[in-house]
Amino acid sequence: MKNKNTWRISVLSLLFSASTALADTTLVKNVSGYTLDDSGKLISFSSILIEDGKVKTLDPTSMRADAVVDGDGNVMLPGLIDAHGHLLGLGSSLLEVDVRDSRSAADAAKKAAAYAFAHQKQAWIFGSGWNQEVWPDRSFPTAAILDAEISNRPVWLTRVDAHAGWANTKALELAGITKDTPDPVGGKIVRDSDGNPSGVLIDNAIGLMEKVMPKAGAALYQQQLDATGQHLLSVGVTAMHDAGVPHSVYDFYLARAAEQTLPVRIYAMISATDDDLDSMLDNGPVRSADDFLFIRSVKAYGDGALGSRGAALLAPYSDDPHQSGLLLTQPEEMAPLFSKVLGAGFQLNFHAIGDRANRMALDQFETTMKKFPNRDFRNRIEHAQVIHPDDLSRFAELNVLPSMQPTHATSDKNMAEDRLGKDRMEGAYAWKTLLNSGIPIPLGSDFPVELANPFYGLHAAVTRQDRNNQPVAGWYAHEAMTVEQAFRGFTLDAAYAAHMEDTLGSLTPGKWADFILVDQDIFDIPAQDIWKTQVLETWSAGIQVFKEKNPRLPE
Template sequence: MTIRFRTLLTALLLSPVSLLADTLLVKDVNGYTLNAEGDLITFSNMLVEDGKVAGLNVSGSQQTDRVLDGGGKTLLPGLIDAHGHLLGLGANLLEVDLRDSTSAAEAAETVAAYAFANPEQRWITGRGWNQELWSDRAFPTASVLDEKISDRPVWLTRVDGHAGWANSQTLALAGINKDTPDPAGGKIVRDMDGKATGVLIDNAMALVESRMPAASAKQYAAQLDAAGQHLLSQGVTAMHDAGISHAVYDFYLQQAVEEALPVRIYAMIAATDPDLNQLLANGPVIGKQDFLHIRSVKAYGDGALGSRGAALLAPYSDAPHQEGLMVTQPEEFASLFNTVLDAGFQLNFHAIGDRANHLALNQFEKSFKQTDGKALRNRIEHAQVIDVADLPRFAELGVLPSMQPTHATSDMNMAEDRIGEDRMAGAYAWKTLLESGIPLPLGSDFPVELANPFYGLHAAVTRQDRNNQPVKGWYAHEAMTLKQAFKGFTLDAAYAGHMEKRIGTLEEGKWADFILVDQDIFAIPATELWKTTVLQTYLAGDKVFEASGQ
């Protein structure tokens, strides 16, 4: 343990809670929360003492320092996103956004306009393109970018973060040419002559990203501020950051000491970080005010479905010569799993395809026989396409499927094309997994998807997009009830982060993280859920966001 880390950690753990003795009465609200058993309960007022819930439906007159009159509005616990990328969201908010582009040419025009407006930027970076939403459904090429900007390197990440699009200058800086081999777990997309086209998939992205200038603490701070304010405006008061580097680990620790974290962060150390063993040796980080917890590792199994990087047990239905990519090679699983679990850290394994899920479950089963890791609430992140025979194994092994409902509604235009109708029986199988008896923590995977949790609640309950299509829902037999989805974004998400005694519900003794919204989500048609607007957001009883006009 370094001297600097020991000093920061001591400051974090021993710093007194900054909240002064304070009482808040929240009255005249249409309140909903779950209890520890997952039952939905209602309340009309709430007493908060020193930032924590002291009681619901309190009777009699209360002498309090502050009073919040809810005016009959609906109050909910602060929502928890169980899988996102905090600084990635911040970067996305600050760089060129290609989410709405309808073609490669339009995306290149957007990039050119951004580059013109930001002449000081050495690299032009962006995110959000998705060829599956373009009419030709074809990967873009470097030449399209070259026509618009060739004087600076350009690097544009696909919406799922599992592919990147470069211009020719970027390819040259990365040393990528016809003779460059595909790295293990990666793919350089090539033309008929073997020349790199400009798209790199999964581990091949490192060929470019290793040449990019490292982010500074100033950039991290700007990203953190942008992302934090955005999440609070969406009603998200806590999130699980799925894969942080040593540099971000140190940055978060410093921000926690300075009490500058805008939301509660449950951070997962990236298994690919070269300092993983050192960070494991530091032990868990749990601050007294619960704004930063670091006690888990994010490992990377395969790629994504949209870029055909998800690892499948049989070839893709729409590309019979492809079976996807294993980003971490199977022969490396045992050492990685056992190292993380032996250190007492939860292991959260990215697996989208049925092969990646199958191999991960197999290794968890083996490792649990060699370690005490089963009680750590280990997770498979995404768990999108699962062999039907593997579905009950999550509950049997106590491995949590950490899922993102809007992935299903975003993928429905291509998922069946990719894997065929038969394999859809184990895809996005939320209800089946819940009925097996395993908690189902929910998130968005922002900035892959939009961070608004009400979009996730809507997708979970309706299996529809925000145009309410298809009318009867997409594979609607796997839809959740609203209470199940609400639990996924509150109690189950807290449980997945070992924080269910601190946050997730508005029970006595837990932090008073809550939001006021403009409609009663339990009284409106499910098709209207996504339209919910957050009016105010509170962390530990303090207002941290208010919509304009309130």
């Protein structure tokens, strides 16, 4: 224990004494720049002076600097912030088989088989992205379908929302999952008509499989980090909120932060289910001097997802009256958890998708926050997808931030009304209503559940359409955001949700010079084209960290 504590103290001292070698001053001129000022008003500029990695001034009167960069008239925006993603999860998906575009369960199985053939030395075949709702039969897949393609190695493919997984028989056998295996609390083993496991595990039942999977370590984490960092920078994401990290990743991030090798800024949420939660809370908040790592929040888990009918609803599902969803944190566990996290001075970010889970979270925040008057926690509900209309105003009243992901709406539009019925849609994906109540909405993607490109999220927020511009009039279009509101959600509001608006979220003096150059003006093009925006360059703390090799030619 002495050695462990000594190591931790040395790492933390490095974090707080870290500094980055930067040119004294850099001038980027000839840009069409946009940012929000300190009051949240959209302003424009044509040049930016950077000193020691931070914004010195916009439109300086003198054009002299140690380094001068011509922006070639391109549009400059602050680096975009994804307020809810899974950093190493994206890296994992980039290194595994992607079945997102599969046309059927059989097609997904064939993709997994092709991957297995090309990776003969892998003991397990992992993948992600399947979604039965876009397949012709809209039915959960079965182990037998995978067995027809791969039977000699275990296969585990997670659903697009990461709240369900699909196993072949070999994997089920290794996990010891049989007809006699009971459903764990907060989880479900999907079974056939004879009660045998069919191959799909939902929510907490996934833990039965995770017990026998190979354990990840620092070497794999580094591969995942490298893959994710390169991808995020290429789409203009310079900072992200990592929604639920275990102790092993917590330690990995501390080490990388001390080495100053994190590719993007990470606001990490400790997983509430980690066995070492108490020790991480005891360490207190950690913020590196260069702002590449900030740990001061906890991610808790209320329910599952709508697509797998795991979202906890106040009334049964409209398309399955025998189900009302799953609670991953039981009601009696909520008060102690909330008190523990808030009592340690950490922000609590609670995953809630269904209206029951959202109400439970709001009720518990209302009760627990009475113990901590005048504390600026900025607690959050992650996803906040389906809210009872009576509860919509409570977010602003309790200062609980609804952390939402616009592309969830455009991905869910084919099934959400089936799951909920028309009446419950009044409080579903209700962005405009929540904004009008006076509460900021930090925006993200939930990658790798959705694609990480933030311009896809900006487009969905403004149009309520998918990238095929469907439906033509927008899906429940009265809840759409303006371009400026969506832009704020991916910049200043996301920074605010991480207690980092003092240094991130806009290009105003004193903040880090994190910015991107893009090929079109999102404030002056048809909204349906926002998703086509291409990132030409990405800069972090005044240093170029990405440059597009083959920018799109003018049409």
